[in-house]
Amino acid sequence: MAADGSANPSPAPKILLAKPGRGGADEELLYDTWDFQIDRFLPFLTDNAEFTVVGVIGPPGVGKSTILNEIYGSDSSSPGMLAPFGVESEETRAMARHCTVGIEPRISSERIILLDTQPVFSPSVLAEMIRPDGSCTLSVFSGESLSAELAHEVMSIQLGILLASICHIIIVVSNGVRDASMWRLMSTVDLLKHGIPDPSCVMHSHPQSSGNFDKLPLGGEEYIATPMFIHTGVRDRDITPHNFLKMKKALAECFRSSSFIRSEGHKDGVKESQSTATAFENLRDSNTDLKLFLVPSQGKDDSSRPLYESYICALWKIRDQVLSMSGPSFSRTVSERDWLKNSAKIWEFIKNSPTIGDYCTTLESSYPFRKS
Numbered sequence: 001m002a003a004d005g006s007a008n009p010s011p012a013p014k015i016l017l018a019k020p021g022r023g024g025a026d027e028e029l030l031y032d033t034w035d036f037q038i039d040r041f042l043p044f045l046t047d048n049a050e051f052t053v054v055g056v057i058g059p060p061g062v063g064k065s066t067i068l069n070e071i072y073g074s075d076s077s078s079p080g081m082l083a084p085f086g087v088e089s090e091e092t093r094a095m096a097r098h099c100t101v102g103i104e105p106r107i108s109s110e111r112i113i114l115l116d117t118q119p120v121f122s123p124s125v126l127a128e129m130i131r132p133d134g135s136c137t138l139s140v141f142s143g144e145s146l147s148a149e150l151a152h153e154v155m156s157i158q159l160g161i162l163l164a165s166i167c168h169i170i171i172v173v174s175n176g177v178r179d180a181s182m183w184r185l186m187s188t189v190d191l192l193k194h195g196i197p198d199p200s201c202v203m204h205s206h207p208q209s210s211g212n213f214d215k216l217p218l219g220g221e222e223y224i225a226t227p228m229f230i231h232t233g234v235r236d237r238d239i240t241p242h243n244f245l246k247m248k249k250a251l252a253e254c255f256r257s258s259s260f261i262r263s264e265g266h267k268d269g270v271k272e273s274q275s276t277a278t279a280f281e282n283l284r285d286s287n288t289d290l291k292l293f294l295v296p297s298q299g300k301d302d303s304s305r306p307l308y309e310s311y312i313c314a315l316w317k318i319r320d321q322v323l324s325m326s327g328p329s330f331s332r333t334v335s336e337r338d339w340l341k342n343s344a345k346i347w348e349f350i351k352n353s354p355t356i357g358d359y360c361t362t363l364e365s366s367y368p369f370r371k372s
Contacts (some may be wrong), residue, residue: 001320005150014096015335019147020319022165023266028040028101028102028103028104028105029041029102029103029104029105029115029343030103030117030162030224030347031101032101032102032128032132033104033138033157034102034138034139034140034146034351036343036344036347036348037344038341038343038344041105041340042337042340042341043105044107045334045335045336045337045340046335046337047335047336047337048111048335048336049333049334049335049336050111050170051111051113051336051339052110052111052112052169052327053112053113053115053166053167053168053169053339054068054071054113054114054115054167054168054169054170054171054322055103055114055115055163055166055167055169055170055171055225056068056114056115056116056117056170056171056172056173056183057117057120057159057160057171057172057173057185058119058120058171058172058173058174058175058182059119059120059121059122059171059173059174059175059179059181059182060119060122060124061119061175062115062173062174062175062232062233063087063173063232063233063295064086064100064117064119064171064173065083065085065086065087065100065116065233065317066087066315067171067230067318068084068085068106068114068116068171068189069083069084069085069087070315070316070318070319071112071114071281071318071319071322071323072084072085072108072112072114073108073319074333082184084114084221085100085104085106085114085116086100095342100116100117100118100119101118102118102246103115103116103117103118103159103162104116104117107336111336113336113339115163115167115199117163118159120156120159120160120182120185121156121181123357125152125155126148126152128151128169129148129151129152129197130149131148134147134148134149135147135148136148136150136151136152138151138155139149139164140154140155140158140342140351141154141351141352141356141357141360142173142348142351142352144357145202146360146364147364149358150363150364153361153363154356154360156185157185157188157189157192157356157359158350158356160185160186160188160189161189161192161196161350162343162347162350163225163349164189164190164193164224164225165193165196165197165198165199165223165224165225165346166198166199166225166339166343166346168224168225168226168325168326168327168328169225169227169228169322169325169327170225170226170227170228171227171228171230171322172186172227172228172229173230173231173232174229174230174231174232175231175232175233175245176231176232176233176235176238177231177234177247177294179240180254181227181232183229183251183255186227186255186259186260187254187255188359190224190255190258190259190260192353192355192359193222193224193259194222194259194355195353195355196346196349196350196353197222197223197331197346198223198330198331199330199338199339199343199346200330200331200332200333200334200338200339200342201223201330201332201340202333202342202345202346203368209260220276222259223328223330223331224259224260224328225327226260226291226325226326226327226328227260227290227291228291228292228293228318228321228322229251229290229291229292229293230292230293230294230295231247231292231293231294231295232295232297233297234294234295234296234297235296235297235357236297239272239294239296239309244292244294247292247294248290248292251290251292252290255290260290261289261290291321293314293317293318293321294309295311295314295315295318296309296311296314297311298311305324310363
């Protein structure tokens with residue numbers, strides 16, 4: 001009680017704005033050792049159950065961290081303002097290195113948990129995990145020894161499955177309009193994710209069991225996050241209503257039988273913002289609820305005025321879309337803290353998944369990976 005007899009107000013929730021100071025401790029949820037650790041991030045979470053989890057996945061240099069900074073509401077123009085997520089510098093680009101390692105989390109004042117991931121299909125990630133004999137330095141699968149090339153591919157799939165399992169919204173970022181590698185990756189994620197529930201379904205008993213999950217509620221569907229497909233670095237001549245409509249149709253066809261397309265009886269409650277993508281608000285495809293955005297290249301100066309929309313405006317519209325989306329609900333009510341604890345358990349299940357293991361065996365026998 002306060003001195004005047006009134007009840008003390010509850011303490012304001014902590015906010016993880018940027019990386020804690022480097023004092024020898026790791027800052028990631030998923031470390032470069034491919035282990036999931038929660039101790040560093042757990043103090044920033046509460047028992048609040050009204051939160052949104054947004055994750056991002058994509059190749060190096062496509063602007064994943066920049067997009068998350070925009071969703072966070074970071075004002076990079078303010079002097080001395082530290083952005084929540086570090087972005088690629090000229091030095092990093094020149095040295096062909098990557099900024100994000102594993103999974104780096106932040107949480108905003110609106111209780112949006114943002115998960116930035118290390119790049120997929122990244123030569124720099126592969127270079128850090130390969131031994132001279134071609135074997136992998138990491139244990140991607142528990143008790144399995146893989147070639148570095150195979151492990152590198154499997155890591156991308158595992159990241160995608162984890163985000164699809166523990167996020168409300170997963171942002172899939174590609175480079176340009178002709179790169180379909182991320183579409184193929186997410187199709188594989190959809191294929192292999194089945195049987196892995198959301199973080200509200202993890203049982204607290206029987207800790208020795210690898211399949212330590214509740215069954216899905218009667219009549220319920222398997223959980224999968226709502227995807228947003230974003231193509232960055234798009235040239236002005238490629239940003240036309242005709243090209244956008246073609247890409248929407250191609251996206252719908254690619255994921256025609258996917259779990260990412262929700263049935264009419266199980267809509268995820270996404271609210272439509274006034275813009276679906278770029279400047280083409282009037283282009284709606286009734287065959288799919290998948291969100292597609294085209295982001296123009298970031299100009300070095302203001303000498304070239306974009307024909308349809310600027311880079312900054314495109315980022316604003318992405319942020320508006322994310323903030324207007326409710327995403328699918330977890331099967332049960334879960335707090336921020338329990339979400340994190342259960343996400344760690346889901347990660348262990350993914351690393352021990354027999355389905356992913358069988359897929360890995362198929363890859364190893366079908367492609368010229370060097371056996372360890």
